[in-house]
Amino acid sequence: MQPSVLAKVQSAGILGVEAYGVCAEVDVTGGLPGYHLVGLGASEVKEGSVRVRSALSNCGYPMPPRKVIVNLAPADVHKDGAAFDLPIAIGLLAATGVVPPRALEETFFLGELSLDGQLRRVAGGLPVACLARKRGIRALILPRESAKEAALLGDVPVFAAQSLPEVAAHLKGETQLERVTKSDAAADGEVLPDLSEVRGLEHAKLALEIAAAGGHNLLFVGPPGCGKSMLARRLPSILPPLDEREALETSIVHSASGRFDRTELPAQRPFRAPNHDVSMAGMLGGGALPKPGEISLAHNGVLFLDELPEFKRPVLDSLREPLEDRAVTLVRLRTRIRFPASFSLIAAMNPCPCGFHGSGIRNCVCSFAAIQRYRGKISGPLLDRIDIQVHVPHVRFEELSQDRIGVSSSVVAARVLEARDRQRHRLAKTKLHCNAQLGAREVARFCQIDEKTTARFGQIADRRGLSARSVHRVLKLARSIADLAGREKLALGDVMMAVDLRVFDQEVR
Ligand SMILES: Nc1ncnc2c1ncn2[C@@H]1O[C@H](COP(=O)(O)OP(=O)(O)O)[C@@H](O)[C@H]1O
Ligand SMILES: [Mg+2]
Ligand SMILES: [Zn+2]
Incomplete structure (x- = not known):
């Protein structure tokens, strides 16, 4: 009986706007030939195993007639998406001796596979790059479209791959994947409406x-x-x-x-x-x-x-x-x-x-x-x-x-x-x-008005029945008006203009 071979491939999942580490462990052992995926995966991850197997065999790496166990760790995080296709496929190639396990070290792999082994874009290239930087990862291997956004971080080397064989050839040292760098193109030629x-x-x-x-x-x-x-x-x-x-x-x-x-x-x-x-x-x-x-x-x-x-x-x-x-x-x-x-x-x-x-x-x-x-x-x-x-x-x-x-x-x-x-x-x-963020305490401190202004504003506030809240809003707005004019002290005119910016204070609602 052949010995069991375990390969570990690092990848990442996205939760909210943050990435977390996922390890694809691939174990190829004796026993009844079959394919088992464990480690709480959404149905997409499960369907992924069909894609992974087709992609491998269509690229000339048929699955061994042995028992294959794939574990996505940590098991207690609900995983989504097809981004683990590539790490699982690479794990299988490593466990079957196609690529050297050493080549996988300190590298993150992410990508969805099509049945013919082409790589498709995944969400979250940039948060994954942030995680890779935090972990001191050496390289990030991603589908071309995702690689561009991951490269924006600038610190972690990002490699763009179009297909599974390209990644395999890179790991075997036969060819090099294209290294993507942050584009220096003058940011945004976009013209905003004026x-x-x-x-x-x-x-x-x-x-x-x-x-x-x-x-x-x-x-x-x-x-x-x-x-x-x-x-x-x-x-x-x-x-x-x-x-x-x-x-x-x-x-x-x-x-x-x-x-x-x-x-x-x-x-x-x-x-x-x-x-x-x-x-x-x-x-x-x-x-x-x-x-x-x-x-x-x-x-x-x-x-x-x-x-x-x-x-x-x-x-x-x-x-x-x-x-x-x-x-x-x-x-x-x-x-x-x-x-x-x-x-x-x-x-x-x-x-x-x-x-x-x-x-x-x-x-x-x-x-x-x-x-x-x-x-x-x-x-x-x-x-x-x-x-x-x-x-x-x-x-x-x-x-x-x-x-x-x-x-x-x-x-x-x-x-x-x-x-x-x-x-x-x-x-x-x-x-x-x-100014919009000022609370009551800051308004009292930064939006002071002199006696004359207080008297005039008081009359208006009473006539319009302004609530304490509205008064507070008016003073914050007056602060912004004075800031635009370059005045540290609020003037009567600033307060009057601010009152005019709140038409709903003046209408019955
Ligand atoms: N003050 C204006 N100056 C120049 N064009 C205007 C002005 N107001 C309206 N328009 C023209 O009318 C179109 C419709 O205006 P829009 O901003 O959509 O109106 P609203 O949102 O108030 O219904 C604009 O695309 C613009 O071409
Ligand atoms: Mg409109
Ligand atoms: Zn009407």
Whole structure:
């Protein structure tokens, strides 16, 4: 009887946006010929054994007529996907003496096999590279499409393979796999839509600038076609550029979702605009082994909810936690999985179901009750986390057809960046980054107003019946307005302008 041979191949699985080590142990022993897979695998992993066997035999490595046991360790983690096809196949080649076991050391293998032995892309190349770096792994062997994103980390050597025979030849030392390096291509030739294309709407543009400067969430209310979506899509163009840490964080989320599609780190913040029929899982993340949702794909960027009242109420309500925590936690199989979700929320809605309430261009045909119901679709607690709510008026044809160019995004972006710098210095000793995050204590400390302003603001607050919460929001906004103007002290004008940025404080809801 032939001795039993055990081969171990290192690989990795993805849980949330993080990779964890998986070891494929392949044991080829005497006994009844057969193939046994153990180590809690999802059905896809089980189906993988069929693919692995076909791929091996189609590439000229028929399975030995012996007993084969494959164990994916650790056994207590629920595994998903077909990414273990390649490590299992390589384990079989090592256990049957086709490739030298030494060649597998300190190397991570990942990839789905097709029946003819071609390698297919897997999700999570970048988080796997992060794990490989932590473990001091020498090389990462991945399908070509996954290799590109893994190489973005820069530290761990990444090799791209197109097929199983290519990997085998590499391990035998016959040929070398292509080493993929981080592309130095000037990041992003992408041109973002520019603010200068928007005619008129000076107040709405200012609101957008203040939102960008202080990290405030924003809601545009206005009739159809007035330019709400157009404005919202221009928010990324005035936000500070992504720094390298943020770019990597965001890319890790996209890589884990299996939807990373670039060869360099992004220079622009992500902009996600989910449709209003998006499900809870689509928004927050979900699935048996959860993938990131829209709020996480928008991490370090912008989440745009167009036609806000059309979204499902529970989906909107579920945004409260991530808006507070800048992350979302899902519980699956007694495991808590945390996805980062730090985004700027920008939303748009019509003032009423017909869209023309208060527009001055057409008469609104909606009943008072219908308007109340429409607005009531946005829960108070969500609205409460949207510091800025402004009306966007209809732009007259005359103004639209003028060819006077408005202020460009780059000019506004420079002002925003300065305002952010001021906040960073002021908040250096706290864990906060921007005015939107200020709590009651910080508002009391950083948003002080003089006596005259206090008296005037007090009158307005009383007349409008502002809650303590609203007062607090106004002061934070005034802080951002002053930061844009380069003033350390809040002026009366800053507070007045801030009051104007909260139209829902002035209306009966
Ligand atoms: N203020 C504006 N300046 C220039 N074009 C505008 C403006 N408002 C609307 N438009 C034009 O009308 C189209 C529809 O605007 P959109 O932003 O989709 O409106 P809304 O989201 O308010 O319904 C835009 O794509 C743009 O071509
Ligand atoms: Mg729109
Ligand atoms: Zn109406």
